[in-house]
Amino acid sequence: MTSARAPRSSRRTIFAAMLAAALAVFPGPAFAQRDAQRNASRDARESREDRDEEVEAFARVIVDSADLRSGPGISYRIIGNAKRGETLALDGRPTSGFWLRVLLPDGRAAYVLGDAVQPFAVHEGERGAPSRPGFFAPPPLEGARGGLAIVGGILSGPVGDGSRATFGYMEIRPQIVLHKTISLDGFLGDALTSDGQQLLYGAGATVHFFPSWAVCPFGTLGGGGLSTFPAPDSFVLKKQDSFVGRVGGGLLLALRNRILVRLEVTNLTLFTADTYKSAQTYAGGLGVYF
Known part of the structure; x- marks a missing residue:
């Protein structure tokens, strides 16, 4: 009886050792399922984090009219106004x-009362989602008063001997904005060279054809005078x-923070009691509305 039990005990020991080795090398279904659940949980967490990084925050106006102020309080000046349904990008800074x-x-940054808007979030690339301000922006003509x-550029026109010459030219132009589509302008230009000085002055109007476009075409019409003051030794x-x-006409390129770039060409009809001539200006520069 004793000699029969010994081999059976050895066989059990050997079988247990082989089973332990097999489980160590080949995990069972329970271990595989647990690993799969861990991987799925990790993937879901990473997916949520990725989506959170792509979320953009906006606020939709829910009142008839919301004042936009320069600071967080009613004592700050109003710098804009938003109508019901308009969306504004949230800056996300504490207030x-x-x-x-x-x-x-x-x-530009502004402040709006929280009761006047409803914050919401959109994912990047979501169809129909609003966008945050980019490099270009609509010209700040809405609500502007001036x-x-x-x-600066060149003035090309006739000179004393009947020929044409080109001069460096600079002009300053104050404006009164009557409406976002039209403004009244004054202009004072100077073409200064070693041969003398030419002053161009007058007033007119500018029409903005598409005032909500970031690249806005415009036309100008006006009148005034041109006074020439030659140098003592000038024969030109x-x-x-x-x-x-x-x-004339040109393009108004509106950039962020109300920076405006103007590109324009004008034709000048010069006339006296017995002469009729023409000249042109080609200019570009910066502008601002306030």
Whole structure:
């Protein structure tokens, strides 16, 4: 009886050792299922984190009209207004009280009362989702009262001997904005060379054809005068005063933070009692509305 039990005990020991080795090398279904669940949980967590990184926060106006102020309080000046249904990008910075910091379409920051808007989030690339302000922005013509532009370029026109010459040219142009589509302008330009000086001055109007476009075409119409003051030893210019009719056009490129770039060409009709001539200006520069 004793000799029969010994082999059976050895066989059990050997079988247990082989089973332990097999489980160590080949995990059972329970271990595989547990690993799969861990991997799925990790993948889901990473997916949620990726989606959170792509979320953009906006605020939709839920009142008839919401004032946009320069600071978080009613004592700050109003710098804009948003109508019901408009969306504004949230800046996400902490504010005082129940005020939200938002970004206007031209890239400026403003504050709106939290009761006037409803925050919401969208995922990047979501169909129909609003967008945050980019490099270009609509011209700040809506609500503007005035403006100022400084441009430089060349003035090409007739000279004393009947030929044409080209001069460096600079012009300053103050504006009164009557509506986002039209403004009244004054202009004072100077073409200064070693041969003398030519002053161009007058007033007119500018029409903005598509004031909500970031690249806005415009046309100008006006009149004034051109006074020439030759240098004492100049044979190119001669002293003369002419009436001027002015017509032109160009493009207004609106960038973030109300920075404006102007590119324009104008044609000048110069006339006196017995002469009729034409000249042109080609200019570009910067402008601002306020």
